[in-house]
Amino acid sequence: AQSVTQLGSHVSVSEGALVLLRCNYSSSVPPYLFWYVQYPNQGLQLLLKYTTGATLVKGINGFEAEFKKSETSFHLTKPSAHMSDAAEYFCAVTPGGGTSYGKLTFGQGTILTVHP
Amino acid sequence: NAGVMQNPRHLVRRRGQEARLRCSPMKGHSHVYWYRQLPEEGLKFMVYLQKENIIDESGMPKERFSAEFPKEGPSILRIQQVVRGDSAAYFCASSPRGTGNTIYFGEGSWLTVV
Numbered sequence: 001a002q003s004v005t006q007l008g009s010h011v012s013v014s015e016g017a018l019v020l021l022r023c024n025y026s027s028s029v030p031p032y033l034f035w036y037v038q039y040p041n042q043g044l045q046l047l048l049k050y051t052t053g054a055t056l057v058k059g060i061n062g063f064e065a066e067f068k069k070s071e072t073s074f075h076l077t078k079p080s081a082h083m084s085d086a087a088e089y090f091c092a093v094t095p096g097g098g099t100s101y102g103k104l105t106f107g108q109g110t111i112l113t114v115h116p
Numbered sequence: 117n118a119g120v121m122q123n124p125r126h127l128v129r130r131r132g133q134e135a136r137l138r139c140s141p142m143k144g145h146s147h148v149y150w151y152r153q154l155p156e157e158g159l160k161f162m163v164y165l166q167k168e169n170i171i172d173e174s175g176m177p178k179e180r181f182s183a184e185f186p187k188e189g190p191s192i193l194r195i196q197q198v199v200r201g202d203s204a205a206y207f208c209a210s211s212p213r214g215t216g217n218t219i220y221f222g223e224g225s226w227l228t229v230v
Contacts, residue, residue, distance in 0.1 A: 102149045
């Protein structure tokens with residue numbers, strides 16, 4: 001079974017500041033991990049994903065995340081926040097390898113607010 | 117290449133009526149997933165379908181909810197005798213294959229039960 005915990009339902013940063021959104025997961029098998037972003041009244045857009053290989057994953061819009069197996073974490077970062085980054089962010093996990101398909105387990109979401 | 121298309125985007129139903137939500141996957145995708153997002157909650161998996169087959173319906177409520185993905189046409193999520201607790205955003209996603217693929221979400225259908 002898989003689970004995801006996103007620490008902090010709301011995160012507020014100033015424009016230009018570092019963005020750090022925390023995600024810890026639990027999985028009985030090596031996981032595939034995802035970050036999605038959702039703007040108000042819209043669907044989910046994939047930011048980045050980790051499957052295998054390099055543990056530092058770069059995504060769209062300047063975001064990146066690092067898979068740390070020892071810490072069971074997959075935190076999302078961006079060096080400099082932009083006003084357009086204000087949205088809700090979801091971390092998700094699914095079993096990796098041959099058993100993986102689109103049955104994702106999502107965290108509760110973190111709403112990012114960016115102040116001018 | 118059009119993305120995952122869902123309609124209607126917004127649907128209002130009175131208690132006891134039926135709601136039908138439609139999803140057309142991305143071109144070339146034959147696997148469809150439905151998720152539900154209740155207010156103040158994250159997304160929850162409901163059902164996974166391939167053409168004419170339900171593969172995994174472990175997240176579907178036992179009563180009133182059904183899903184299909186016919187050989188021709190869109191996938192349909194059907195909710196019979198809706199209640200206020202069914203008010204939520206329903207998201208469809210698709211992938212080209214079942215395993216090892218990223219899924220791509222549609223814009224969602226917002227159901228309001230009055």
